Amino acid sequence: MAAAAARELKRQREGDEVPSTAAMWAMWAGEAQYVYMPIADALKAAGARVCLFAAVSEIGAAFRSRGTDFTLTLRIADQSRTTGISVTFFANNTALLPRVKSSGDVISLHNVVVTMHCGELFVTFDKKSSSFALFEGKASTELRPYQTSIKYEERKQDDEILTNMRMWLAYHPPGLKDLELQLRSVKSDSTFDLVCKVLHVCQASTSEWIFYVWDGTDAPATEFQTFLSTEAFTSAPLHLEETPLPREVLCTLPCIGTVLRIFSNKFSKEILQLQRNVYWARFCNITCKQEFGIWKGTLLPSSRVRLLSNEDGSVVERLKMYDSRLTTQVHRQPMASLHKASDITEVEFNRAGYTTLMESLTNEQVTHKFKTLVRVVSAYPCQGSDLHSLLTGNHCLRLTLEDPTARIHAYVHKDDGVRFFGGFLTAAALTRKMNRLLGVPEPEEADEDAPLARNPPWIWCCLKSYRVDKYDPWGSRRYRIFGTEIRD
Structure with a gap:
C-alpha cells in the first residue's frame, strides 16, 4: 500500500489526472484502503491529494466565503506535527461543514489537497471529491463517527488507528498551552x-x-495605588466602557461570577x-x-x-x-471573601440571604432592600472634618461599592450617618473608621504625599434602592446604605 501511495504522489506531481477515490488507493479484499500519511510527510507533497487521521486542536467560525460557499477552518495535529496545520473546508451550506463537538476530537480526512499560498502550507477540502468523518476524542471508546460527509467510506482497519490516536491524546492533548x-x-x-x-x-x-x-x-480582588491626600477628590469609575450597557443587555448577564x-x-x-x-x-x-x-x-x-x-x-x-x-449560599459569595469576610460592620438584616450587586441591578423591582457583601473602593468625602459635617449638616457621603459582579455608588444620608459611624464622633475617630473601610494601611502617620497600596476589606451592609424621578424610574435609580454600623 505504501508503494501504491508513493506512485500516486508521483503521478500527482507530474500533473496526471487524478483518479477516483476508489482507484486512487490500493485495493485489498474488495475494499478501498486509504493510506493515511503523517502530517509532516504530507507537507512534503505540495499539490498532492492525501488522507490524514489527526486530532482537532482549534475550531474556527463558519462564514460565507467571497463566492456562494460557506467555509470553515480547523487546525489539526498528530504525533508527527504537534503544532498542527490548518484545514479549510468549503460547502454549499453550513450543515455540510464539520460540526466538531470538542477540541481534541479526531477527524479522518480523505482526498484533501496539500496547498501552498504565500509560502505557507495548508490543507484544502474539495467539496466535490474530499470527505471526512468526526470521532469523539480521548475520553470515548465509541468507534463509530458522530458525523460523516456524504462521500465518506469507512473501513474496519480505521478502528485501530483511532484507538492509537486516543491513547496519544490522553498524554498529549493538542492545542492546550501550559498557561x-x-x-x-x-x-x-x-x-x-x-x-x-x-x-x-x-x-x-x-x-x-x-x-x-x-x-x-x-x-481576583485588586489592590489600589492611591495618594491619601487626594483620596477625597477621586472617584472610582463604575465601568470601563464610555457608557453603561442598556438595561435589556444588562439583564441578560449572569448574576454570579x-x-x-x-x-x-x-x-x-x-x-x-x-x-x-x-x-x-x-x-x-x-x-x-x-x-x-x-x-x-x-x-x-x-x-x-x-x-x-x-x-x-x-x-x-x-x-x-x-x-x-x-x-450552597456560601459558595455564591465572592471567592476572594471566603474565610476573609470582615466583622467590622454590623447589619440590621442579619438573617437575610446574600444578594450580589448584579442581582440587584437586574431586579424586576426598581425599589427593594437587600443584604450584600462588598468592598468600599472609594469615598467622597473621606476626611474627618468633612465627615463630621455629614453628621451635623445636610450633606451626604457617597461610597463606591464593588463585588465581583458590578460596581455601584451608594449614599449615606444624614439620618443613617450617625448609626453608620456609631454615634457623633470626633474628626479623628471618623477618619480612623473610614480608613478601615478603604483599607488604608497603618500606621496613621503615613506620608500623605507618598503612594499607598490599600486593600479594602469585605464588609456586610444593607442597601435599598430608590428613584429620584418617577417618570424615569430606571434611569434615576439610586442606592442608599441603611441598617449598617461600623464597629469599633
Missing part, C-alpha cells in the same frame, strides 16, 4: 488562554470591539458569529491588566478567538464547577 487560566486566576501583564462564554459583543465609539465574557468564577471586558482594536470574522448568538470560545494569547481596580482584557496582535461547542471538555468542566458553586 490556560480561569478568571479567578488572572494576573496582570501575563499572557494566557481563556475559555469563556461570550455573552455580548459591541463596538465602542473609539472603534474598539468589546467582548463581554464569563466563566462562572470571580476575578465576573463578566470581564476584553478590548480589541481589530475586526475578526469570529465577531460576526459572536454578535448573532452566545458562544463559548477560547481566547488564545490574551493579556489582562487593572484600570481603576477593574480587570481589563486585551487582544494582542498574536491573539486568536476560537469558537467552542457546548460539548467541549473545557466548557463542560467549567459548567460543572459553576453548578457546584450554586449549590
Whole structure:
C-alpha cells in the first residue's frame, strides 16, 4: 500500500489526472484502503491529494466565503506535527461543514489537497471529491463517527488507528498551552488562554470591539495605588466602557461570577458569529491588566478567538464547577471573601440571604432592600472634618461599592450617618473608621504625599434602592446604605 501511495504522489506531481477515490488507493479484499500519511510527510507533497487521521486542536467560525460557499477552518495535529496545520473546508451550506463537538476530537480526512499560498502550507477540502468523518476524542471508546460527509467510506482497519490516536491524546492533548487560566486566576501583564462564554459583543465609539465574557468564577480582588491626600477628590469609575450597557443587555448577564471586558482594536470574522448568538470560545494569547481596580482584557496582535461547542471538555468542566458553586449560599459569595469576610460592620438584616450587586441591578423591582457583601473602593468625602459635617449638616457621603459582579455608588444620608459611624464622633475617630473601610494601611502617620497600596476589606451592609424621578424610574435609580454600623 505504501508503494501504491508513493506512485500516486508521483503521478500527482507530474500533473496526471487524478483518479477516483476508489482507484486512487490500493485495493485489498474488495475494499478501498486509504493510506493515511503523517502530517509532516504530507507537507512534503505540495499539490498532492492525501488522507490524514489527526486530532482537532482549534475550531474556527463558519462564514460565507467571497463566492456562494460557506467555509470553515480547523487546525489539526498528530504525533508527527504537534503544532498542527490548518484545514479549510468549503460547502454549499453550513450543515455540510464539520460540526466538531470538542477540541481534541479526531477527524479522518480523505482526498484533501496539500496547498501552498504565500509560502505557507495548508490543507484544502474539495467539496466535490474530499470527505471526512468526526470521532469523539480521548475520553470515548465509541468507534463509530458522530458525523460523516456524504462521500465518506469507512473501513474496519480505521478502528485501530483511532484507538492509537486516543491513547496519544490522553498524554498529549493538542492545542492546550501550559498557561490556560480561569478568571479567578488572572494576573496582570501575563499572557494566557481563556475559555469563556461570550455573552455580548459591541463596538465602542473609539472603534474598539468589546467582548463581554464569563466563566462562572470571580476575578481576583485588586489592590489600589492611591495618594491619601487626594483620596477625597477621586472617584472610582463604575465601568470601563464610555457608557453603561442598556438595561435589556444588562439583564441578560449572569448574576454570579465576573463578566470581564476584553478590548480589541481589530475586526475578526469570529465577531460576526459572536454578535448573532452566545458562544463559548477560547481566547488564545490574551493579556489582562487593572484600570481603576477593574480587570481589563486585551487582544494582542498574536491573539486568536476560537469558537467552542457546548460539548467541549473545557466548557463542560467549567459548567460543572459553576453548578457546584450554586449549590450552597456560601459558595455564591465572592471567592476572594471566603474565610476573609470582615466583622467590622454590623447589619440590621442579619438573617437575610446574600444578594450580589448584579442581582440587584437586574431586579424586576426598581425599589427593594437587600443584604450584600462588598468592598468600599472609594469615598467622597473621606476626611474627618468633612465627615463630621455629614453628621451635623445636610450633606451626604457617597461610597463606591464593588463585588465581583458590578460596581455601584451608594449614599449615606444624614439620618443613617450617625448609626453608620456609631454615634457623633470626633474628626479623628471618623477618619480612623473610614480608613478601615478603604483599607488604608497603618500606621496613621503615613506620608500623605507618598503612594499607598490599600486593600479594602469585605464588609456586610444593607442597601435599598430608590428613584429620584418617577417618570424615569430606571434611569434615576439610586442606592442608599441603611441598617449598617461600623464597629469599633
